[in-house]
Amino acid sequence: MNTDISSLTSGEMGKLWATYAGNTMADCVLSYYLKNVEDKDIKKVLQYALDLTRTYIKDIEMIFKKGGFPIPVGLTEDDVNLEAPRLFKDEFYLYYLQYTAKAGISLYSAAISIVTRKDIRDFYMKALHDVVKLMNHTNDILKSRGLLMNTPKIPNPKGVDFVHDPSFLNGYLGDVRPLHGLEIAHLYDNINNDVTSKALIIGFSQGAKNNKVRKFLERGRNLNEKHIEKLSKKLREDYLPFPSLLDHLVTSSTIPPFSDKLMVFHKVDMFSMKVREYANGASLNGRKDIGALYARCLMDVSFYVKSGANILIEHGWMEQPPFAVNRDQLSSND
Numbered sequence: 553m554n555t556d557i558s559s560l561t562s563g564e565m566g567k568l569w570a571t572y573a574g575n576t577m578a579d580c581v582l583s584y585y586l587k588n589v590e591d592k593d594i595k596k597v598l599q600y601a602l603d604l605t606r607t608y609i610k611d612i613e614m615i616f617k618k619g620g621f622p623i624p625v626g627l628t629e630d631d632v633n634l635e636a637p638r639l640f641k642d643e644f645y646l647y648y649l650q651y652t653a654k655a656g657i658s659l660y661s662a663a664i665s666i667v668t669r670k671d672i673r674d675f676y677m678k679a680l681h682d683v684v685k686l687m688n689h690t691n692d693i694l695k696s697r698g699l700l701m702n703t704p705k706i707p708n709p710k711g712v713d714f715v716h717d718p719s720f721l722n723g724y725l726g727d728v729r730p731l732h733g734l735e736i737a738h739l740y741d742n743i744n745n746d747v748t749s750k751a752l753i754i755g756f757s758q759g760a761k762n763n764k765v766r767k768f769l770e771r772g773r774n775l776n777e778k779h780i781e782k783l784s785k786k787l788r789e790d791y792l793p794f795p796s797l798l799d800h801l802v803t804s805s806t807i808p809p810f811s812d813k814l815m816v817f818h819k820v821d822m823f824s825m826k827v828r829e830y831a832n833g834a835s836l837n838g839r840k841d842i843g844a845l846y847a848r849c850l851m852d853v854s855f856y857v858k859s860g861a862n863i864l865i866e867h868g869w870m871e872q873p874p875f876a877v878n879r880d881q882l883s884s885n886d
Contacts, residue, residue: 560619563666565874567676569624571659572612573871576626577818578605578652584809585645588638594645597689601649604682611675624871627814636809639755643699644801649690651748655825656683701795703740704787706733723841730790735842738833742849743783744795745829749822750776751798756815759808765816768863772819775856779849786842813869820860826853 560568582602589595616623640648660680667673694700719727731739750773757769784794810818827850834846864870 560615560621560672561668562874562876564669564672565621567659567663567667568612568615568672569873571663571679572609572616572624573626573817574655574659574821575605575608575612576624576628577814577821578602579609580627580629580632580810580814581648581818584632584634584636585640585648587634588640589642589645591642593693594642597649597686597693598645600689601652601686604679604686608675608679615672615675621874626871627817631811631814633807633809636759636807637805638803639759639805639809640751640803641801643697644751644798646690646694646699647748647798647801648752649686650694651745651822653683653687653690654745655822656680657687658825658828701740701744703737704792706736721838721840723839723844728839728841731786731792731842732838734836735833735839736787736792738829738836739783739786739842740794742826742829742833743780743787745826746776746780746783747795747798749819749826750780751802752822753819754799755802756808756810756819758802758804758806759810760812760815761808762812762867764863765812768816768859769819771859772823772856775852779852782845782849786845813864813867816860816863817869820857820864823853823857823860827857 579602582598582605586595586598586602589598613623615621657680660676660683663676664673664680667676691700720729722728753769753773753776757766757773760766760769780797787794808815830846830850830853834843834850837843837846861870
């Protein structure tokens with residue numbers, strides 16, 4: 553990798569730091585999945601995802617070392633037990649990869665517009681291309697097995713029309729119009745994320761050692777259930793289908809493959825993605841009731857992420873990201 557050794561900007565530091573931490577977690581999770589998979593096609597796509605993860609870790613380490621930036625600890629082999637019994641069935645791995653590819657697309661596309669150094673911009677452009685390929689491959693396998701959960705079909709419009717009545721924005725009282733395509737798409741996608749999150753968190757909670765961590769995970773499961781029900785209700789009111797649960801893809805094993813640190817970190821990361829996804833849904837919505845629903849979901853998730861961050865801090869598990877100089881502190885030391 554041809555690296556420019558000019559100093560990193562704050563945006564480049566922050567994005568690379570977050571990308572590194574997330575990929576060290578992915579290394580642990582995907583390595584465990586590969587030890588417990590039977591289906592050859594699923595194993596192949598898991599291996600592709602793991603190879604990407606390890607390539608990104610090495611590329612970022614190279615940039616950090618040449619720039620004199622300390623290598624973060626992230627998650628390590630101490631955070632995964634590769635000998636633990638199978639916790640998830642093979643099909644779950646596909647839905648998990650679908651979720652992680654979406655998270656990668658969100659993170660890497662956002663980074664491209666922020667970073668300015670050519671080698672780092674090239675890194676994120678390649679990473680974005682890679683995760684799109686991962687998403688396509690994963691969806692192809694899901695489709696071939698009849699497992700791909702597509703957004704529901706709606707009829708073609710009869711012609712081009714314009715909105716003239718403010719009742720278009722109604723959601724509680726008066727004439728409430730049916731959902732439009734973008735509202736359906738984001739409600740469906742957010743439910744899809746939540747059913748994957750719920751299945752993962754069920755597996756995590758079965759093996760959590762620390763009581764506070766276990767309660768945190770159970771709270772996350774309840775939050776997933778609540779949001780799945782509320783978002784599904786909007787689709788159900790228009791007689792539209794919604795994603796089915798994946799709970800049956802979790803085994804009954806209670807031997808934890810992952811450390812409590814990794815599980816809390818993962819759920820903080822996963823619920824942080826929900827902030828972005830719920831906000832995307834809200835920004836493309838036109839009904840007051842759906843806007844209010846997304847606002848409540850965002851508040852729920854924000855409080856949950858804060859609780860997780862407090863657990864990470866309490867146990868000394870949270871690495872400190874790079875931040876600006878504290879000028880007030882410097883002045884007080886004079």
